[in-house]
Amino acid sequence: MLDPILILLVGVVVVVGGIIGFKLHPFLALLLAALAVALLTPIEYVEHYFLSKGLPEAEALKQAHKSIGERIGTEFGNTCTKVGILIAMAAIIGKAMLDSGAAEKIIRAMLKITGEKNAPIGFVMSSFFLTIPVFVDTVVFLMMPLAKAMGMRLGKNYLLLALSVIAGAVMANSYVPPSPGPLFLVGALNVPIGLMMVCGTLLGLCTITVGYLIAVFLNKKFDIPLRDSADARLEDIKEIAEKDDKDLPALGWALLPALFPLVTICIRSGVEAFHKGDTPFTDYPFINTIIEVIVFFGDKNIAILMGAIFALLVLANQKKTTKDKLTAFVQTALMSGGGIILITSAGGAFGGMLQQSGISGRIAELTKDYQMALIPLAFLITAIVRTAQGSATVALITASGILAGMAQNANLGFNPVYLCLAIGSGAKLIPWMNDAGFWIMCKTSNLTEKEALKTIAPMQSFMGLTGVILTMIAAWLFPMV
Template sequence: MAAVSIWWIVAIAVAVVLLSILWLRLHAFLALAMAGFLVAVLTPDAALVDYADLQMEKSKEAWTQKEAASFVSSTGAQRLAQSFGDYAGKIGILIALASVVGSCLMHSGAAAVIIRRMLAIVGEARASYALAGSSFLLGIPVFFDTVFYLMVPLAKSLRRQVGKDYVLYILAILAGGSLAHSLVPPTPGPLAVAAELHIEIFDMMVGGLAICCCSSVLSLSAAAVINRFVDVPLRDDETPADETSAGGPPSIDEVEGPPFGLALLPIALPVLLIAGGTAWNMWLGSFDSGAAPAWTDSLGRIVKLASDKNVALGIAAAMAMGLLRWAPVASDRNQLIGKALASGGVIILITSAGGAFGTMLRYAGIAEAVAEMTGSLPGLMLLPLAFLVTASIRTLQGSATVAMITAAGVLQGFANPEILPYHPVYLATAIGAGSKPIMWMADSGFWVICKMSGMTESEGLRTLAPMSIAMGISALIFTVLGAWLLPMNH
């Protein structure tokens, strides 16, 4: 299929996503599902035959003639539904369990314990670093809106004590939590991109953590500059009335919470378990075939089970639920978990629909079109291109997660080892970096921050928009540096 035809399909599909969200005000799930169905219908049979032929030529997990014929004869709706189910199988359990972990951390007071400890370590003079570090840790299992909801009272309290730097405190929360939301699994965006680009969850965690830590430091410098030029006064009367409602998580000052080690365990344990599985496999790989000790067989099965991403996060969820014994107000555990799963269910629908949309583009031949377009493009230049594509979609429709999912579907052809001279995780972090700019009125997060911090729309544009650009560019800079200095290509 000609590349021109492919790009017409891509342009129409992306336009459907943007118009459905911006003009028709449809839910992101419906917009992505419609775009995926449209791509499936517009894909000619010749492209399906080409894709099936490629699958039969694979050295591993090659399709049979019967499977290829069944694929070519299937309807667009059948292919979309099958892809939706496959994608939900990859990320559904992870997102659901991450929602449970996040909710339990908030309501048990564990999140408050982490924030207080970070403040105690760095001191009030470096409170912005504590805020950024705390929001970074909490932003891994907890959605950013919830992290900001918890931490904005602390920013206001610090402003009252210090008498200045309110903008710095607000932007510090944004620097840590928002970057983690777009770069580190198991939040939906990086999880979806990793699945789309066939990146191991451990590789995405390590790469995202490294880029996020470096970028957060640089972003804090940008926040300090913005703070010098913009002063936002406290406007307590503009805080939403339901902030302190009984149904929400407790404030930082009103809860004792569990010990710090236990509070941190549900966040650190999945990373340690998955890392342990990777280290175990590397150790076994150092032996010649059949030369590994006999005892590694039985122990290896246990390690393989415990390091499975779903099992690791399931253990973390169980530990997080155990922390609810420290909740300051007795609550119905089933109701609390039910709300968390309901919230996660919406994200699963969106990410699965986005994944199906990307798969339909793959069937249409996007990988080959991208390879042809970028054949003469220097390898490192692919990263700024991925950044710009994602940033354009993000700026137009507002949602960072939708932008990442859509961009990953369009750019999935870049993840070909024959094209990339570096590990695909750098492509994923470039997409994550591109999901930061530009925060403005089209973004629900813009309104959450403005309303809860007391900023006016004008103040929000003067602070949040440049800060989002600084976060994105800093993450891109460290991504390019990493791909250049430590390519890790196989």
């Protein structure tokens, strides 16, 4: 039977060769790669994968014997379930905020605080703290239109602004609960959530500083302009940038489409992280009802749907547009979002087929007896699994499963929180075509695949390397045992 590592290499050749060599559309290249990986994966590997997911033997056998097309379709659908509504509604929000002048209004307010010179710093800090309670893709969706508007206003440094948004978002997603990855780690390695929040925030601020400096360097090295796209035509952005302040929406209305999802999702995340589900929120029924309503609207899909509705209301009020024009506007936005959904879901299908090939278990097997310090080992395992199959979550689970027993060792020599931080750092290496998040960042920023591989991938990787180096230094200086 083929080694999973060989199957992985075949998948890499198909997707990279298809996109860069044969100029195939990423959607087709990713589906072909998923098909190639699925064809090469023995049925025994697929059955073992489903058993490892906790399915009963009969159910695992049933899932493994589904047709290859059905298994690819299932993984495609699973990814679409996670991001489909988010991307579609975010496309409406982004285009509506640009066309109504809401993004321009927010940019002018931000410039009053940061000044033009420090605008990218404002972006990286904002995206970092917003991603702590909010799904990382949501923050990227909501902030990228602001980066485009700022890029048009400044007339330069668009790549720096886009990378600043990405740098802040991805690091908070790796280090700071209640982001899903860190939240899983604190449970798996038995680390107090408060300690992880403090340490993760401190390490995150250090790594995004490095990320920002790398973004500055890449911005000087690559002349990547703000490009035309269906949802953000340059002439429209320029026209809005030249408007008087009185012709733009009020700041409160401009912020509402982005602020409503962020606030409600934050509240829901806090409730889910710290509240026991079988007890009332407070002793007051009326307050409990209000919280329940907020929590309902804090579901990420519902929150961003409401954000889209508010964005359309602001647009309709600002432009006094007709119903027919509003329908055409939504159609244009959804056409843009639909392409991103297809590519992202195809990337999820490719990553899912790689997971079913057993690549995570194979890497775990190769590293289980490798004698080296635990912090770099945790980083290395996570980085290899993450690069191999695309999912940061799977990489986190794989590494924590291998290291959980060692983390409880009384003679560890340092607090297990450092293992969590090392695993989180490893989850940043190396984003490429098998990662659904890579496609979201690539397409929302209007970078080509080559440009994303030259900019987003190295920036994230250097931030991850910085994270593990700082973690090792901190564990040596402040072991906390």
